[in-house]
Structure formats: structure tokens, C-alpha cells
Amino acid sequence: MVRMADHERRRTEIAAAAVDIARQEGLGRVTIAAVAARSGVSVGLVQHYFPGKDLLVHRAYAELLASMERRVAAIVDVGERREESIRTMCTTALTSFLPVPENRRDCLARAEFQVLAARSEALAAVAREDDRALRARLRGVVANARLCGEVAPEADEVAVADELWAAVLGASAVMLVDPTYPGEAVLAEATRRAFPRPCRRHEETPAD
Template sequence: MPRTADHDQRRAQIADAVCELIARDGLGAVTVARTAARAGISVGLVQHYFPTKDDMLLHAFERVGATVAARVARLIEEGARHERSIADVLTAALAENLPLDEGRRAEFRVTRTFAGRALDNPRLAEVDARSSTALRAEIARAVTNGFECGEVAPAADPALAAARLAAVTEGLGAALYRAPEETARTTAALRAEIATVFTGACRQYGR
């Protein structure tokens, strides 16, 4: 009997093929046949794992989000290990949602494509809403941690700051996708917005 890891690998292989097709040619290019060809497997095997196209798209959407979340988790872990300020770590984490290079540009196109489809697809809308909620929760947690180390003023509202920074990140991402030559300015704008919340110096590491 195939192991669970084998099943997970097949699902990931199919989801990656979906994302590659969307990043290259848009959502209209995604069919079961093209996905199978891109993944190097049979149409029947794709249909075995995903009976409908929406099932396939849903899993691909979730996989992109999980990929970004894993990178952010590594950045947070590395930030703590190297004693970086919370503001610096948050800047790097939010930048993972911006189309700053070829890989993240492809991811951004995929996530925006799915977000558009989510307007008329309740299952995709649920994943989209869950991703947005998780992002705001992570930002709010960073702001709360900022209170403890002195980077954030006690009067700041974590939920309000999170809503604002999440919206700024989304807007910067859309603007950068349209004008990819603005990479440096986009990064500077993100850092400036974070600096309006993280106004103090970090005391977390005694420096």
C-alpha cells in the first residue's frame, strides 16, 4: 500500500504544476490534461487525487500559502537566533508576500489569481479569508512582543496596527507587480510604514 508521504508528494506535485501554469499563462491555462502533462503524470492519476478542478485549485492555493508561511517561520527563527530586532524580522517576513524577485512574483500572481476566483467560490474564499486572518494575527503578535522589548509604544493598538500593515503590504504588492522596477522603493516604503509602529529601540537582547 502506498505510504501517506507518497500521497502527499503526488498532491504537492500536482499543486506545483497548477501554480506553474497560472504563473506562466494564467488561470485559463489550467485544465486537468495540462496539469497532468506539466506534472509528468497521467490524467487519471490527477483525477484520482482531485476529482474536480476546484479541488485541485483549492489544494494549490493552500500549498502556496503554506510555502510562504514556512519561509516566514524560518525567518522568525533565524531572527531570534541572530538577535535581530522585531521590526527587522517583521519587515523581512512581510516582504515574503511581495513580488520582489522571480519566485515571489510567480507566487504573487498565483495568490492574486486565486483571490479573484475566491470572489465567486466559497471554498477558495474561506482559504483566502483564513490566510488574511493569519497574517494579521502574526503582525499583531509582533506588535505585542514589541511592547515587551521597548520597540512599540504601550499606547499602540495591535489589531489596528496589524490591519494597517497588512493592507499596506497588499497594496505595495499590487503596485510592485505592475511596476517591478520599483523594488527598492517598495522595500523602503514597507520599512517606513513599520517604523511608524516600531518607534523604539529593542531591549530584548540587552543591547
């Protein structure tokens, strides 16, 4: 008997193929036939797991967002092991959402999915959940920065987090059509304003 985990793994593999096509060729090239060919399986098997293209696109969108979130988690993990300041980790993590050369295909695919989401409530729900989770994570980052002394005790963590996320979205949108826009510098300035103080963990301990 085929285990449920195997079915889920096959769905994930098929969705990953759809994401790969969206990254490499554009969302318009994501078809059942193209995904089957990229996955190395039959059209019938793709349709077995995703009876309609809308279901495949929905899962592919979720997989793309999850992959971007895993990249952020990896960046934070490295930063914590290096004992970087929260500002540094936050700047690096948020830069992964900008269409710099190494991330451009992911960001372009994400933008294409978001255009579809504006006309599809099912996709919009995926987008909203991801956006809310990211902003909640940013609020947690600001709260931690308060404990480390990088933000003032009276700082409004919701406002700071929302301003940072707005800066990321704005810079990313401009950079997609104008790669010369200094989005990284704009974001670095936004994080400098968000975390204006040095981290207490990195202050030198006075000699006895």
C-alpha cells in the first residue's frame, strides 16, 4: 500500500517542477503537460494529484513562498551562529526578497503569482497568510531588538515591522522593472532607521 507520505512527496515534487518552470520561463509556461515533462511523469499522473491547473498553481505558489521562507531561516541561522547584530541579520534576510541577480527569478515568479492572486481568492488567501506571517515574524524581530537594545524601549514594534516590510515591497517592485534602482541601499537605510542603536551583546566588557 502506498503511504500518505509518499503521495505528499509526489505532490511536492510535481509542484516543485511547476515552480521551476515559473522561475525559468515564466508563470505563463506552467501547463499540465509542461509540468509532467519537467517532472518525468505522465500527464495523467499530474492530473491525478492536481485535477485542475488552478490546484497546481495554488500548490506551486505555496511551495515558492515556502522556499523563500526557508532561505530566510537559513540566513538567520547563519547570522545567529556568527553572533551578528539583529540589524545585520534583518538586512541580509530582507534583501533576499529583493530581485538582486541571485534572487531575481524567485522575485519575478512571486510577482507573477501575486498578479494572479489579485483575481483569485484562493491565491489571495495564500498571499495574505504568507504576508501576515512575515510581518508577524518581523514584529518578533523588533521585540528581540528591544531586548538587545537595538531599538528604543518605547518603539512600536508593529509600526517598525510594517515600515520595513513596506520598504522591501516598494524597493522590490521598482527593481523588477529598473535593475539600476539602488534597492539594497534603500533597504539598508530602512533597517538602520529601524535599529538605530548598537546591540548590547556586542559591547565590550570593561576590564576588571
